[in-house]
Each structure stands twice: as structure tokens, then as C-alpha cells.
Amino acid sequence: MRHSPESARKRGYTWQWEKARAAFLSEHPLCRRCGDAGVTTPANVVDHITPHNGDPALFWDRANWQPLCKRCHDVKTATEDGGFGRIAYSALPRWLMPATCELHIVCGPPGSGKSTHATQAARAARGDVIDLDVIVSQLARQPIYQCREPAVLALAMRERNDRLGRLSQLPASRAVWFIVSAPGERQRDWWRATLKPRTLTLMPAALGQCIERISADPRRAGVRQQHIDAAQRWFEREQQDRPVHSSACGVDGLPTDPAHPWNLGAAAAD
Numbered sequence: 001m002r003h004s005p006e007s008a009r010k011r012g013y014t015w016q017w018e019k020a021r022a023a024f025l026s027e028h029p030l031c032r033r034c035g036d037a038g039v040t041t042p043a044n045v046v047d048h049i050t051p052h053n054g055d056p057a058l059f060w061d062r063a064n065w066q067p068l069c070k071r072c073h074d075v076k077t078a079t080e081d082g083g084f085g086r087i088a089y090s091a092l093p094r095w096l097m098p099a100t101c102e103l104h105i106v107c108g109p110p111g112s113g114k115s116t117h118a119t120q121a122a123r124a125a126r127g128d129v130i131d132l133d134v135i136v137s138q139l140a141r142q143p144i145y146q147c148r149e150p151a152v153l154a155l156a157m158r159e160r161n162d163r164l165g166r167l168s169q170l171p172a173s174r175a176v177w178f179i180v181s182a183p184g185e186r187q188r189d190w191w192r193a194t195l196k197p198r199t200l201t202l203m204p205a206a207l208g209q210c211i212e213r214i215s216a217d218p219r220r221a222g223v224r225q226q227h228i229d230a231a232q233r234w235f236e237r238e239q240q241d242r243p244v245h246s247s248a249c250g251v252d253g254l255p256t257d258p259a260h261p262w263n264l265g266a267a268a269a270d
């Protein structure tokens with residue numbers, strides 16, 4: 001990917017390969033990995049099933065070739081030893097521009113009901129949802145929350161950022177819900193200032209409620225403790241970042257201070 005044409009040639013990617021590759025793709029026009037998952041995607045990469053590492057026999061062995069789309073090839077390369085190595089991405093990409101579409105940001109800890117809220121709202125408005133967990137599961141071809149491969153998480157973050165980048169080119173009539181945990185007012189202020197959403201909603205949930213929801217969610221089987229830990233960390237960050245509001249809570253565990261952001265709900269966007 002990041003190699004010069006010179007080094008690509010040294011590794012065997014010559015005009016002969018170009019010809020063989022084009023012929024293979026015309027015989028095998030669909031991505032195999034997508035096909036295995038029941039999705040039809042055009043293939044545009046001939047992948048070496050076993051990495052050839054410069055071995056000409058492995059390189060030219062057609063039995064070692066498979067047709068993949070670029071997305072699947074990136075996932076495979078990233079998860080192979082000695083593949084991409086570290087994939088650079090930013091959780092808070094500074095290059096993002098304000099959204100031109102109708103954008104709603106939904107924040108909160110794991111188990112606070114962000115995705116249920118966003119999915120329902122998006123369905124009613126025929127809008128889209130940008131959710132890192134969903135992107136990870138699509139890239140990994142695994143059920144939601146199950147893939148914890150760092151390389152796939154990094155690729156998914158990059159794809160999420162690409163999609164956030166395109167929000168500044170969408171028509172005003174398009175509605176998009178963006179899900180991000182964003183603990184602490186400072187992070188949420190950053191998202192407000194950067195993407196200029198129509199609304200930013202902080203899901204009103206206490207830690208106990210999040211833990212209950214996480215424990216009851218069958219999709220989180222096997223990752224429950226990690227999600228509970230993440231919820232706990234979210235509330236710690238939230239606490240550190242909010243010295244201005246009274247932390248007094250009612251019997252339900254929710255803050256009693258009317259100026260507390262949770263009690264302002266969606267109005268907190270303004």
C-alpha cells in the first residue's frame with residue numbers, strides 16, 4: 001500500500017502479474033470472503049491466501065489465489081502477522097468539518113441504550129446510523145460486540161472517520177445519527193464544535209442501569225465484564241470532567257441538579 005512502485009516491482013508485482021491478476025479477476029469477479037458471508041461484492045484484489053513473502057512458487061501458485069474486495073483484503077492483511085503493523089487513526093480526528101446534513105449525536109456509556117435510541121430514531125426518519133460497533137462487526141463478519149481484534153478495531157475507526165468526513169458533503173435533507181460514548185463534557189463539546197450537530201443527546205442512565213442492561217443483553221455474552229469495566233471507566237471520566245454540577249443523586253441514582261446535563265436532555269445541544 002505504502003510501498004513505492006519500485007519496491008512493488010521487486011516483490012513480484014510486474015506487468016506479468018498485472019495480466020495474470022486481471023485474467024483471474026475476470027474469471028472470479030466476486031469477493032470470496034463477502035460471498036461466504038452471503039454478501040455479493042465485486043472483487044478487485046487477488047489475495048495470496050498464504051502470504052508469499054517473496055517466494056515465487058507461492059506467489060504464482062493459482063491455488064494460493066483468492067478474489068477479495070479491498071475492504072476484505074485490508075482486514076485480512078491487518079490481521080496477519082507482519083501485515084500493516086500499527087494502523088494510524090484518531091478517535092478525535094481534527095480534520096473533520098461541520099456536517100451539512102441533519103446530524104444527531106448520541107452519547108453515553110455502554111449499556112445506556114444509545115444504539116436502540118439512535119436506531120429507532122433513524123428508522124422513523126429513514127436516516128443512517130454511524131456506529132463503530134456495527135462497523136467492526138461488518139468488517140470482521142462476526143456478530144456485534146464479538147470481535148476484539150485490535151487491527152480490525154483500528155480499521156473500523158478509520159472507516160468511521162471516513163464516514164464522519166463525508167457528513168460535510170451530504171444534503172441538508174439527509175438525517176444521520178452518530179453514536180459515540182464521549183465521556184465528559186469536554187469531549188462532547190469537542191464533537192459539538194467540530195461537527196455542529198442539530199442535537200447532541202446524553203443518554204440518561206446510571207451505572208447500575210447500564211450494568212443491568214449489559215448483563216441482560218445476550219449479544220454481549222463473552223464480553224460482559226469488558227463492557228461493565230468500560231461503563232465504570234465512562235462514569236469515572238464523566239465525574240472527573242464535571243466539577244461545576246452538584247453530584248447529588250436521587251433514589252434512582254440520577255442527578256437531582258436541574259442544571260446537570262442529563263436533566264437537560266437533548267436541549268443540552270444548544
Ligand SMILES: [Zn+2]
Nearest residue numbers: 031034069072
Ligand atoms: Zn469482501
